[in-house]
Amino acid sequence: MEQTSLRGIANKAVQDKTYRFRNLFGLLTVGFLFWCWGFVNKKASAGVDRIDARMYEEHLIGNIEQLVEQIKGKTYRTKLVLRKYIPKLGGKLRPLGIPALADKLLQLAVAKILEAIYEQDFLGCSYGYRPNTGALKAVKDLSQALMFGRYHYLVEADIKGFFNNIDHDLLMEMLGKRIDDKAFLNLIWKWLKAGILDKGQVICPLTGTPQGGVVSPILANIYLHTVLDVWFYETVQTHCRGQVYLCRYADDFVCAFEYENDAQRFYEALEKRLNKFNLEVAENKTHLLVFSRCKIRNGSSFDFLGFEFRWGVNRHIKNRSRIPIIKRRTSREKLYASLANFKVWLKKSSLLPKNILFAMLNRKLRGYYNYYGIIGNYKSLGCFVYRVTQALFKWLNRRSQRKSYNWEGFKELVKHFGIVKPRICHAF
Numbered sequence: 493m494e495q496t497s498l499r500g501i502a503n504k505a506v507q508d509k510t511y512r513f514r515n516l517f518g519l520l521t522v523g524f525l526f527w528c529w530g531f532v533n534k535k536a537s538a539g540v541d542r543i544d545a546r547m548y549e550e551h552l553i554g555n556i557e558q559l560v561e562q563i564k565g566k567t568y569r570t571k572l573v574l575r576k577y578i579p580k581l582g583g584k585l586r587p588l589g590i591p592a593l594a595d596k597l598l599q600l601a602v603a604k605i606l607e608a609i610y611e612q613d614f615l616g617c618s619y620g621y622r623p624n625t626g627a628l629k630a631v632k633d634l635s636q637a638l639m640f641g642r643y644h645y646l647v648e649a650d651i652k653g654f655f656n657n658i659d660h661d662l663l664m665e666m667l668g669k670r671i672d673d674k675a676f677l678n679l680i681w682k683w684l685k686a687g688i689l690d691k692g693q694v695i696c697p698l699t700g701t702p703q704g705g706v707v708s709p710i711l712a713n714i715y716l717h718t719v720l721d722v723w724f725y726e727t728v729q730t731h732c733r734g735q736v737y738l739c740r741y742a743d744d745f746v747c748a749f750e751y752e753n754d755a756q757r758f759y760e761a762l763e764k765r766l767n768k769f770n771l772e773v774a775e776n777k778t779h780l781l782v783f784s785r786c787k788i789r790n791g792s793s794f795d796f797l798g799f800e801f802r803w804g805v806n807r808h809i810k811n812r813s814r815i816p817i818i819k820r821r822t823s824r825e826k827l828y829a830s831l832a833n834f835k836v837w838l839k840k841s842s843l844l845p846k847n848i849l850f851a852m853l854n855r856k857l858r859g860y861y862n863y864y865g866i867i868g869n870y871k872s873l874g875c876f877v878y879r880v881t882q883a884l885f886k887w888l889n890r891r892s893q894r895k896s897y898n899w900e901g902f903k904e905l906v907k908h909f910g911i912v913k914p915r916i917c918h919a920f
Contacts, residue, residue: 497524498608505612505670512672516605517679520563520598525556528601532593539592540574540689548593559594563679570595570682573702575690587656589688589702599706602679606710609670614713615721620742621709627741627797628863631820632920634739634746634796639818642735643748644784645755648794649762650777654743655708656700658715659770660684666718683707699770712742719769720745728758739796746796748783755780785816798826798864822864822872830860830876835883842887850909853884857912865917873914881911 497519504511529552534545548555562568571592577585591599607623614622619630637643651657663684664677671677688695688702701708724738724747734750749755759780763773781792785803793802800823805814822830834856841849857877864873885902889895897905 495527498604501605501608502612505609509613512668512670513609514672516671516673517563517675519605520560520601522553522556522560525560525597525601526553528597528604529556531600531604532597536596537574537576537590539590539595540572541592543593545593555594556597559598563598568598568679568682570686572687572689572694573705575688575695575702576704587690587703589704589708591683591686591702591705595683595686596706598679599683602676603707603710605676606707606714610710610714610717613670614717615725617721617724617738618713618717618740620740620744621713628866628918630739630741631797631799631866632918635801635818635820635920637737637739638748638783638801641737641748642750643737644782644786645749645752645780646783646794647747647749647755647759647762647780648778648796649745649747650774651743651766652772652774653700654716654771655703655712657771658700658712660699662769663711663715666714680707680711709742715769716740716743719766719771723765728761731757741797744796746794788816795823795825798823799866799869800824819868820866821869822876827872827876831879831883834880838880838883838887842891846905846909850911853880854910854912861912861915862917865915866920867916867918870914870916877911877914881906884911 501513501516504513529549532545534549536545538544559568571594573589573591576588576590578588579585611622619625619627619633660681664681667677667680683705684701685697686702688697701711720740721738724736729736732749732751732754734754735748736750736754737748739746739748747755747758749758762778766773779794781794782790783792783794783801783803788803788805791802793800795801799820802819803816804819806817837856838853841852844852857880860876861873864876885897885899888902888905889897
């Protein structure tokens, strides 16, 4: 029933691109929220009320009924969003917002409804936080576009503090073009204005959506759909003489151009366009560069979604000439960041029983290969697992006051428990 309702919304959104949906608030029923519960991450951290998924599920129907009663009775109030910090490369910290579980469930339900509407509007250049696509699909499509398109110039860009600077009023105005339901929009407004509990202090946000909020990714995509995607293909493309291409994952994007003048004009117009929506380019991550099969020797490269892209030549000789191809490898920044994370984990886990330690290590390595295991990146994978093995040797020898293993003994240990070898998982 729930999927049928969402399918009906999606069909209507496809048929009429200007239709404004009404009575979406009425879809927030006990049955719909119970169906949405199946999509909640049960392992996620608890919010400010310290209620996790196991505790909430003990009286699931009663809790959902109470939540729906509050929604319908207009007595629903959002709880504070708990802010945690996760480490980034260079010692920086990324703020992460953790909503209370009841708020998370309701946000998930609203996100499902928004997804049914806006998936019909979003363009193919958008890959982040969307069903049936993702970062590896973006890497594949970008590689093919650069390989076979007539592109010679790139603008690689990032938006400074994007999630913290989304303008609430402008976002609600965008939502209002597709949604004519004040009660439904009021729920979103409440989440945008929900207080944030940060190290014991309550912060009332004026802009932005908390990273970690279930509804935040689709709200971010709706904002950038208007700010960037539609503008690029309806305005920028019409003023360019040659081919253009956009690949965006959340607020990280790459634009390709056939002619330098087109790339230069876009580069200059981008800052003005973002400023119009109270956003700024991250100057240290935004560049205009030559990236052409005709100028392989200049050695230009760029990073996108953890990979370094560069032009090279293949190993095979055809008609006595070497064919230019796009080569990809793990970016140095991401390689060092992953190694740093592994070393922190090994330091904490080195005292575990060896069978458990090696099982967990191999699980992590498989996850790493599943993302970075693309054609042409085997050497980087080998470098990564070699460094991880060295770190493992170091921390196993710190389990006690005296050295536990020499290299020969360590090799026998690895031979016994096994470390999964690098492998290519994706044929592109």
